[in-house]
Amino acid sequence: MIDIHSHVLPLVDDGSSSIEMSLKMLQQAYQDGTDAIVLTPHLAYPYRFINPKEKIESLFKDFQRIVDDEHIPIKMYLGCEFLFTKDDFENHFHEIRTLNNSQYMLMEFYFDCDGEEILEAISHVKERGYIPIIAHPERYEAIQIDEDVAFKAKEMGAYLQMNKASILGRHGTRAQECIYRMLENHLISFVGSDAHNVTTRNTFMYKSYQEVSYYFGSDYANAIFKNNAKNILGIEG
Numbered sequence: 001m002i003d004i005h006s007h008v009l010p011l012v013d014d015g016s017s018s019i020e021m022s023l024k025m026l027q028q029a030y031q032d033g034t035d036a037i038v039l040t041p042h043l044a045y046p047y048r049f050i051n052p053k054e055k056i057e058s059l060f061k062d063f064q065r066i067v068d069d070e071h072i073p074i075k076m077y078l079g080c081e082f083l084f085t086k087d088d089f090e091n092h093f094h095e096i097r098t099l100n101n102s103q104y105m106l107m108e109f110y111f112d113c114d115g116e117e118i119l120e121a122i123s124h125v126k127e128r129g130y131i132p133i134i135a136h137p138e139r140y141e142a143i144q145i146d147e148d149v150a151f152k153a154k155e156m157g158a159y160l161q162m163n164k165a166s167i168l169g170r171h172g173t174r175a176q177e178c179i180y181r182m183l184e185n186h187l188i189s190f191v192g193s194d195a196h197n198v199t200t201r202n203t204f205m206y207k208s209y210q211e212v213s214y215y216f217g218s219d220y221a222n223a224i225f226k227n228n229a230k231n232i233l234g235i236e237g
């Protein structure tokens with residue numbers, strides 16, 4: 001499996017709080033069947049998670065060395081999770097790190113944002129020549145209430161990334177019901193653990209893979225848990 005959304009990079013946001021925790025998160029992921037993981041530290045100016053490109057690139061290099069020394073055979077890539085506000089997008093555009101230097105930009109919104117804000121954001125990102133990936137759409141009220149927003153987002157050329165925990169009900173019943181409807185309609189293209197630690201928000205994904213495979217078929221599960229991510233990250237084989 002490939003995890004495209006995680007807060008494994010230590011000491012940069014509300015994710016991993018130590019190098020030891022980060023190593024454990026990677027070990028757990030690898031043992032659970034995740035071969036590659038994208039580290040996506042928050043870039044969220046309103047929350048003062050200020051992790052611009054250069055800073056995380058240098059921290060990532062240092063961390064990669066530690067992981068190599070520990071011989072954890074998981075492949076790591078770098079990206080970020082940008083909390084979209086129009087002003088921050090304009091003012092800090094060059095600080096937004098795409099997923100493994102691709103055209104794909106992972107972005108999140110406030111949970112109570114309007115559907116229109118999501119759709120406008122997609123236009124802005126597309127205008128700049130990038131492809132938006134909306135993080136955990138099932139967690140936004142606007143999409144829980146009106147799934148049409150998700151259909152429109154896809155029509156406009158965005159891709160949707162579900163959190164592995166949502167299908168297991170760990171982000172609440174509304175998110176769980178919403179994700180079942182979206183999976184039914186094949187609106188989801190990627191999965192992320194959105195892991196923040198080794199306990200309550202961990203890197204394990206296989207249970208969710210089994211769930212998707214059982215209810216929606218193994219072809220679709222393989223696409224969203226692996227093959228689609230391979231394509232955007234440029235992973236061979």
Ligand SMILES: [Fe+2]
Nearest residue numbers: 005007081194
């Ligand atoms: Fe996240």
